[in-house]
Amino acid sequence: QSLLTQPPSASGTPGQRVTISCSGSRFDIGTNTVNWYQQLPGTAPKLLIYSNNQRPSGVPDRFSGSKSGTSASLAISGLQSDDEADYYCATWDDSLNGWVFGGGTKLTVL
């Protein structure tokens, strides 16, 4: 099963802005919207961003998403210690007839 490509790790200091990339193909990101999920340690994932750049109710506006061509990005500004988590991008893959996730990015707040 194909995976979207994410960097395995990212880091920043409190207050900084970090971005996490997600790369795919014309069959997945190139054709469909991207969602992002946050998984805090020991918990189930949570929807963070949907439809490329929309935030569910309750998600702070420090989190933002974007998409261009076959790539997407998640940006977190004003980094906080409780942002330490794993972040996953996901989208539908037209060639697989199923969803694909990125491999996940572990964010460390230094």
Place this chain on the structure above:
Amino acid sequence: EVQLVESGGGLVQPGGSLRVSCEASGFTFSTYAMNWVRQAPGKGLEWVSYISSSSSTMYYAASVKGRFTISRDNAKNSLSLQMNSLRDEDTAVYYCVRVTHGSRFDTWGQGTLVTVSS
């Protein structure tokens, strides 16, 4: 409160079978598509299977196609995953996930651990 509660995980030998279930509450279950997503220990998320609200459409990941069967009972607000011919690599936490607007995985259960080992 919208809630999904999985059950049925456990230890099973390679080649064996197991059925995991998910009980939904706090929303009109029959109007939502559902998914199973799994996560192997220390690994990332992997989508497993999808079922539409009326059970008319089902999809499976290539890694489980022919071995796993997804089903639902809207009268009982329940979702199930029948897993046959289990392999070591099926060891994972299995999450029940609600789908909205076609692709948003907006509600996740707490997961149930399936361990395949001799």
